[in-house]
Amino acid sequence: MAVSFDKEGYLRVDASVLATLRLLVITSIAISLSIAAIGSRLFSVIRFESIIHEFDPWFNFRATKYLVNHTFYKFLNWFDDKTWYPLGRITGGTLYPGLMVTSAVISNLLNKLSLPVDIRNITVMLAPAFSTLTALSTYLFTYEVTSSTKTFKNNKTPALLSAAFIAIVPGYISRSVAGSYDNEAIAITLLMTTFYFWIKSVKLGSIFYASITSLFYFYMVSAWGGYVFITNMIPLHIFVLILMGRFDYKLYTSYCTWYALGTLMSMQIPFVRFSPIKSNDHISSFGVFGLLQLVIFANYFKTILSPKLFNNFMIAFGTIILSLGLIFLIFATKFGWIAPWTGRFYSLWDTNYAKVHIPIIASVSEHQPTPWSSFYFDLNYLIWCFPFGVYLCFNDLSNESIFVIIYSVLGSYFAGVMIRLMLTLAPIVCVCGSLTIGKLIQIYLDIKLYLKEKNEKKEDYNNKENITNLSNLISKLLIILTMIFYLFFYVQHCIWVNSNAYSSPSVVLASKNRDGSAAIIDDFREAYYWLRMNTEEDSKVMAWWDYGYQIGGMADRTTFVDNNTWNNTHIATVGKAMSVNETNSEIVMRKLGVDYVLVIFGGLLGYSGDDLNKFLWMIRISEGIWPEEVNERSFFTDKGEYRIDELATDSMKDSLMYKMSYYKFGEMFQNRDPVDRVRQQRLSSKYANEIHLDILEEVFTSENWLVRIYKLKEEDNFGRSLVEIGDKERSEEGKSKRSKRLQTKKRPNLDLRV
Amino acid sequence: MKLTQFVNIWLLFVTTVLAVQPFKKVWENTQYSRVIDVGKSFVKERHDIQVTNIDSEPAIQYLFGLPKHMSPDATLVVAIYATKDGKRALLKPQKIPVQDEDLTYFDLKFPYPIAPGSTFEFILSFMITNQMVPYPEHIPMEKTQVIKLNTYAYPLTSYDTISYSLDIANTKSVTELNLDDLPILFEKVENERSVSFVASDLIEGNTVYDFTFTYPRNLPLTYINYLQRDLWVSHWSNTLQLEEYYELTNHGAKLDKGFSRSKYMTESIANKPHHAITALRIPFDHSKALQYDSIYYVDKVGNVSTSQYYENELIIRPRFPIFGGWNYNFTIGWDYKLDQFVKQQDDEYIITTKILDGIQDSTYDKVNFTIYLPEGAELLDYALPFAVAEPTITNQYSYLDVESGHLKVTFEFENLVDEMKNLSIVIRYKYTTYAMLHKPLHAAFYIFLALMGLYVLKKIDLSIKPNEKSDKIESEEVEIIDKDEKSEN
Known part of the structure; x- marks a missing residue:
């Protein structure tokens, strides 16, 4: 009998029934977590449409389409002549193919199941789908960590909580909403899965799990450049364990298996190739690999030598190894066998480094140092629980807890350096937060304890006991209610952040009509589609690099620079063409082979992310290459202001970017003074109407003036310069206008004076 | 083989005879009123034609032409006539393979032979696309667009036309570009919604002249x-x-x-x-x-x-x-x-x-x-x-x-x-119903197969651990559950 009443009238339930019940509950929790994870990522699809977001995802999408339409080997050998004109890009060898391959495999699988789902929908929904897997792997990870501690033995509460937290934590959602088809979308899943298998393999010392770790590590390497985080985390874990004197053969087995397999496999990715043995990012893993061999060697000697001899031996041996290693490192760097320390590496340690030395890295908003508020914004109250969770790990120092501690420290540091690395911090914050909440629940909400007490109480009717019980109950209730309130608040905050901050595709902007109804500003696609429909297929479009991927993805036209930013000089060339005067700019553009120029102008609409606001970066980047032609100082007034009205500096007024932005802007306001709504500056109508362009012709401007497209005029048949022709026409026009003005002046003055 | 060849040659012969012979002036267009509707982005033409048999024997075949450059663009070429009980009936003209430099000929078969001296009325209607050309081709954005239309001036038949009028409907103003070059004069009448040209004289058969005019039309093509x-x-x-x-x-x-x-x-x-x-x-x-x-x-x-x-x-x-x-x-x-x-x-x-x-x-x-x-x-x-x-x-x-x-x-x-x-x-x-049920049954079968596969996979034990240990773990679990039970009680 599965369920029965015993003699005393108690309900007796068979163990198998309970087990099934537990499985059912856990499954239903998992399902509801999946629904929550996917659901909270669908805001943009519901509000806008199933569309690829932002910038990089457009490239990934384009690459995925290429992969789906060609073979895998063709994809790996893909030379893209539609970007970085005239250089081109060896795209197949300079990308992480994991993401594209994942979607292509899913697409093919669905096709085999006779469900020909459009590749766009697969790519849009990939991130939400993987977020449910992240919840699962975080659950497993936390369970693995907690099951070895005394406090949480066989307690699944923290594990389930961590899964619930990660499912909706804004720090992770920011990179995984539907449509955000970026490497990070699947990378966090792989990160957590790799870590889960890693701590499992350390725990068991199992070659099997270490191999699975390296398999997932390989997947991670194929998917995201952030794999170096794992490459450094795992050796650091081992290193710390060795320092703590916890070396055993389990560590040796799992690390060597992981390192050998993982490195070999990661070298199969064309973009990674030999960097695991060359680049500084991987040195620590190599070093720890060597160290482990030395340690096992030393261990051997420890068993056969006397302690004193061993001590001496160790000192001598250690010095030799250390000096040899240092010499090798210096020489290898000097002869270029291993990659020099890159700028990105320095910028991880010195947050000001990029700003001074590599403006192109600093110009990306997500590479900025993290403001304090965003920790709370992205993690909500988990950030308070986080330190306590780490403390709990210290209380119970198992190998797994040490891993959590190391991850917490490293994650916190990197999240502080770069805003985008908040993403890697989020999972461990969820894990630590769940430990805290789990502990609280264990103390204050243990039903088992309560039932036990109740059983005991029946036999004991002491009044004193009752009073302490009551105060006990009240305090418990208070804590529990606060906790529940915070949990409730967490969910609310997450939903609010997801809905308001992280669900805008940025290709389409939401706005409101005058009557308050929702409206959509679709200027980007309007202009990109115009380019696609109405220009020659081989036209080359010059724009700032931010829009390179979007032009490639939506307008399907050749670009000069894009978000890949692999060639700083080329970007500086485009920056120079934008920031010098028309005559010089024409020379640059003719040499580059420009057909169309595209600028983003937010002055009419009040869109602050426009090119004039990014202009300073263009100037800085091109100044790095041509300091004598472009000078940042000359774009600021004497008072140090960034002005765009009549008081702007001559360099500003003459620059192509300025002219392209404000060309014919005055006409829109007829005789009133035009106002730039972004920079809040007023241009006088006379001045605004005098802004002219000679080398370019306006061919398209979108509905809200967000995107303006110009065409480079043909060279004059008689060899005159275009600027000269323009000047001549203007002086003739001015003459005729002046004569008109003289005529009108003859009219009698009929002002009525009261 | 030989028979089919023979038949082919014979057919070719017959068609050639048919094609050449009817150019005889058996008909006379007593009334020919042609309306060119330019209200849309394609040309709609409607010809109200009254013909008289001037031959000595009954005739049934009427030939008309269209300029060669237009004929690929002509569509829905039909003739309509009123039957005796007042209903309208449709006739479908057929293209005939006659070699001609300027014209493509159509052959219209009347429903019944027309006796000498009798008349027959019908309406010829067709549409021609791709005829309207903006003139000039490039204009400023705010200017009104002007369309140039190049058509033919007179009826394209080999029969003489007694009275002919050409209406250009759905436009108020028409500027002719080559009116003076035409041999037979047109009298221009401007109406409220159309412009008419009435021929001043009899038009002999096979008078092929172009007629080009422009009119304002500020609508897209x-x-x-x-x-x-x-x-x-x-x-x-x-x-x-x-x-x-x-x-x-x-x-x-x-x-x-x-x-x-x-x-x-x-x-x-x-x-x-x-x-x-x-x-x-x-x-x-x-x-x-x-x-x-x-x-x-x-x-x-x-x-x-x-x-x-x-x-x-x-x-x-x-x-x-x-x-x-x-x-x-x-x-x-x-x-x-x-x-x-x-x-x-x-x-x-x-x-x-x-x-x-x-x-x-x-x-x-x-x-x-x-x-x-x-x-x-x-x-x-x-x-x-x-x-x-x-x-x-x-x-x-x-x-x-x-x-x-x-x-x-x-x-x-x-x-x-x-x-x-x-x-x-x-x-x-x-x-068939079978085909209709085929798909869901198949799908159900595959799902069943997948579930069975899952079940079988779950049954396979791939662990390399010794068996006793796994037993131990299971028993441990049972113990825990037992504990849970006890504490509940």
């Missing part, structure tokens, strides 16, 4: 280079799903300079009739109930949010105004309930649908009309209002198809105009 019209028939969901992919060009006047948004906005061009396409209107068939929440309007970069469905008419606004020479590709789609279109008898179905849901005032160059019948269906027969090439029948593998895929029947049409939207296509096909 919407031209659809390619339309892919897909109909998906689903019996299970009782829906007829339509999807149309358009490749559209405005053949109107091009801009002389680049597009200036400030001028476009300050002149508020979007709000008045203009030669740029700012909106496209698709009036739907009133007799069929459309599921209006199923309408979508997308292009190659995603959804376009600017469409309206209003009183059986879909109004779509392109992403950008389409000026002369600009292109725009887009896709629209919507659903109907299938039972409005399908009649069933046993396993046989007849589906009747429109060949177009035309965009108002537009010309279609190539139309690829595809109907996807459910998997397992069999095409029996089809009927079309005009002759086209045989449809291509292939299979298209689609959602939850288990074997060969949907049956895809593709017709290719050319040179259509939106006014032909009322023409229907009828398709008869066989779709």
